[in-house]
Amino acid sequence: MAAAIDKPIRFGILGCADIARKVTRAIHLAPNAVLCAVGSRSIDKARRFIADNAPHISTEVKAYGSYEEVLDDAGIDAVYVPLPTSLHVRWAVAAAEKGKHLLLEKPTALCAADLDVILAACEAGGIQFMDSTMWVHHPRTAKMRELLCDPDRFGQLKSIHSVFTFCVDTDFLQNDIRVKPDLDALGVLGDEGCFLSNLTIDLTVIGTNGTLRLHDFIIPFEEGSAKFSLGTKSWFNDLVTGWSSLPSEHVVTTDLPQEACMVNEFSRLVGHVRDSGSAPEKKWPTITRKTQLVIDAVKASIDRDYEPVEIVV
């Protein structure tokens, strides 16, 4: 793990969603970030969250009984916003207007038009924006990208197939925010593909020369190391009774779990803006907007009885 830096990025969290526990620990683990405040609509809830997450929160962290107080705290550089999607425009824009850099939980917006309001506020305020998609920050993903870009080992991309399902109980189907149209109106579309099957997270990418597979691409099976397999120029033996070469396993270790890698990268960029007056890095909001355009297109396709929908970037 890298040594802690002198002036870590000071985080506030808006809301005590379940996933905030994970990001709280990630802020704790990232060497360039520190959690300074937690805001909730109820100060008791904020205090309980802090108490429940004690191993990952310093005793100096402040509890606020509103989101506004976090945004008004001059000691906060950046906010992590895990509120329900329908509240994102209001609070993300408010954060940007208060000069807080923004790590926004996914799905980031209900539609591209909403996202554009958020991104425009960030642009106007010189705010670093990043959505809270974690797996792309795992060093495994960089290794996968390297191999997928190898014309010899992978070749030309031919198909991508991914699955994300999990099985939920009655309580989830009645009470989770993802089944509440007024909270997370995108439902399964904004998160998992399906709620009714055993937990499965698969990604298979097939090219002319290679086949890359992993079965835990969003959440790695284990924190410290993650693997994927790559078959290259696969073929059968002479009698087609077996394969002449087997897919190779690639194991990528990491000192930080992927969500801490994310916080670390976000904080690094925020540090550039805060300490060096750099412009915010546009790579991340650009990726977020592409993701949103795909979600919008899938939604439009569903509304049009699964007709193909063209995506115009």
Add this chain to the structure above:
Amino acid sequence: MAAAIDKPIRFGILGCADIARKVTRAIHLAPNAVLCAVGSRSIDKARRFIADNAPHISTEVKAYGSYEEVLDDAGIDAVYVPLPTSLHVRWAVAAAEKGKHLLLEKPTALCAADLDVILAACEAGGIQFMDSTMWVHHPRTAKMRELLCDPDRFGQLKSIHSVFTFCVDTDFLQNDIRVKPDLDALGVLGDEGCFLSNLTIDLTVIGTNGTLRLHDFIIPFEEGSAKFSLGTKSWFNDLVTGWSSLPSEHVVTTDLPQEACMVNEFSRLVGHVRDSGSAPEKKWPTITRKTQLVIDAVKASIDRDYEPVEIVV
């Protein structure tokens, strides 16, 4: 391996297709089968096939310069027919009419109507029919079925995803029978799903409680043992930074490669008919017909611009 039986099933082969080499070895390995004749349109080709496959063929095997001579040989119990699909009706019916039990290479027919002509001839002649789909005979498949039927470990079936692609060269795209409409008119539909990607053979079956995966379901990576994985009631750890349980690996060993298991099972059934006067086993032609109905439906869907097509069994 089981001991060779006293009166093995005596096989003839119609045609010297590449895949006949594999089945020749399978007949050699199966304890209840023996190859007695190879017929080709050219006797030189039949002789060359016998010479080239010497390690798996007894010196007493006969070479015939026509398919008819194989069918007229009273010393032959059963024929394996690896001819191009467009020739199946003619030669499969001829074999049935000559009282030869029939192991027919896949795809078995161009359409269900053609297949029904073949199956009617088998029915009329008391002929045992089996298509030459090999992987279903691997003991791994039986183990998979057992787990897929387990309501606790797998639950209710929710989705099946399978892939079979391989990458071909220019010679294949110009000369293989699968690109010749007059030979194998079903093309990729009757065999692989796609010719333009790295060799990939995946099967993922997801149920309410379980996820079963294998990456070599048609041709196992290795002959002697094959594996698959099953995740059951998979879930994350408390902070969703990893999984609380990992998929388990199941390894199934086999004395006979799957194609020899197939010959063994076919020969066992033929033996019942030949030696005990039993009726042919209807399970296998029933499965073949279901497969054909699916192929017909996919073809109809393609012809109708990918509209859904209902399958009536």
